[in-house]
Amino acid sequence: MFPFLLVTSSSDKLYPYFFKLARIWAKIILFGMGFRVKLKKESEIVFGKSYMFVANHTSMTDIMLMLAIEKNPFVFVGKKELAKIPLFGFFYKRTCILVDRNSSQSKKEVFNSAQQRLNSGISICIFPEGGVFDECDLVCEFKTGAFRLALEHQIPIIPMTFVDNFKRLPYDFLTGGSPGKMRVTIHKPILTKGLDISLKNKLKKQTRTLIYDELKRYNS
Numbered sequence: 001m002f003p004f005l006l007v008t009s010s011s012d013k014l015y016p017y018f019f020k021l022a023r024i025w026a027k028i029i030l031f032g033m034g035f036r037v038k039l040k041k042e043s044e045i046v047f048g049k050s051y052m053f054v055a056n057h058t059s060m061t062d063i064m065l066m067l068a069i070e071k072n073p074f075v076f077v078g079k080k081e082l083a084k085i086p087l088f089g090f091f092y093k094r095t096c097i098l099v100d101r102n103s104s105q106s107k108k109e110v111f112n113s114a115q116q117r118l119n120s121g122i123s124i125c126i127f128p129e130g131g132v133f134d135e136c137d138l139v140c141e142f143k144t145g146a147f148r149l150a151l152e153h154q155i156p157i158i159p160m161t162f163v164d165n166f167k168r169l170p171y172d173f174l175t176g177g178s179p180g181k182m183r184v185t186i187h188k189p190i191l192t193k194g195l196d197i198s199l200k201n202k203l204k205k206q207t208r209t210l211i212y213d214e215l216k217r218y219n220s
Contacts, residue, residue, distance in 0.1 A: 001025055009094040012120065018095060019073040026067035034179025035061070035168055037068060043188045045158060047072055050118045051189070052150040052157045056139050056211050057127035059165035061182070066125055066160075069184055074123035077110060077145070079130070099145075101130075110145075111152065118153055128204070138215045139208055147203040151196070156189035159207045161214040185214050 001021060008018035030037065045051065053074055055066065063076070080098040083089040092098075097113045100106035114124055126146035129139070150157050163183040170177055187210055190203060 005091060009091055012116075015075075015095065015122065016073050019067075023067050023071075026064040029064050030061065030068055030182070033061075033169070036181045037065065038181050038183045039069060040183070040185045042186060045070070045072060045186070048121060049123075050121060050153075050155050051123045052146055052153075052155050053123060053125040053160065054128050054146050054157060054207060055160040055162050056215065057129045058162065058171070059169050060171060061165050061169045062127065062162060065162060065165060065182060065184065069160075069186075070125075072123050073121070074125045075117050077114070077124060077126045077149075080106075097124075107145075111149065114149055114153065118155065124149060124155075128207070138219065139212045142204045142208045144200050144204055147200040147207070148197065150192050151200055151203070154193050154195075156191050156193075157203065157207060158189055159187040159210050161185040161187070161211045163215065163218045183218070187211075187214075 001024075004021055005018060005025075008014045008021060049072070051072065051074075053066065053070065055062065075096055076092075077097045077099060078092070080100050083093040083098060085092070097110055097117070098106075099110045117124065124146075126149075128142035128146045129136075130143045147157070161184065163185070164181060168177060168180060168182060190207065192203070195203075
């Protein structure tokens with residue numbers, strides 16, 4: 001798929017086509033590894049509307065699963081270090097919004113890049129834990145970036161719970177992993193219209209609690 005991904009990642013106008021190809025790539029990878037996606041939807045997501053997608057992050061398969069389950073075109077906001085990964089990093093750098101967490105200027109640029117994408121009808125996706133962790137109690141503490149962006153741009157937050165990814169392919173893949181089902185809960189939207197930026201911590205806590213409770217229910 002490299003030639004087609006290369007062409008469609010060359011322009012923002014072609015990004016929706018790149019996104020469709022990326023979804024095909026993700027589904028092939030998940031199917032080939034023996035993973036079966038099981039969706040539980042608490043509400044329908046309106047196609048063509050901009051959202052802030054957030055989910056827990058425990059596996060290298062999280063990016064592929066997010067692409068596989070969501071039809072609305074979105075871009076990932078992620079740390080710039082991932083751009084160093086061979087091949088994957090090449091497309092990551094061309095299509096995602098990169099942030100240097102040690103640079104205040106970089107964080108300002110993220111806002112401008114997000115605004116540009118949202119204006120073109122593209123949604124945003126952030127894993128608010130800020131990385132892949134396996135030492136936390138189900139969910140690590142969230143960072144505020146996703147919720148600040150959602151409030152600043154007045155877009156709904158769609159929390160998603162990835163139930164089984166850490167069992168299917170943990171970040172430290174030498175510790176285990178197996179084929180099987182990947183259960184996902186797509187929660188009801190958390191609306192931000194009319195809310196002030198000062199509520200970012202409240203929304204962060206609300207979203208984390210929602211995902212934590214869902215994981216606890218499945219793992220009890």
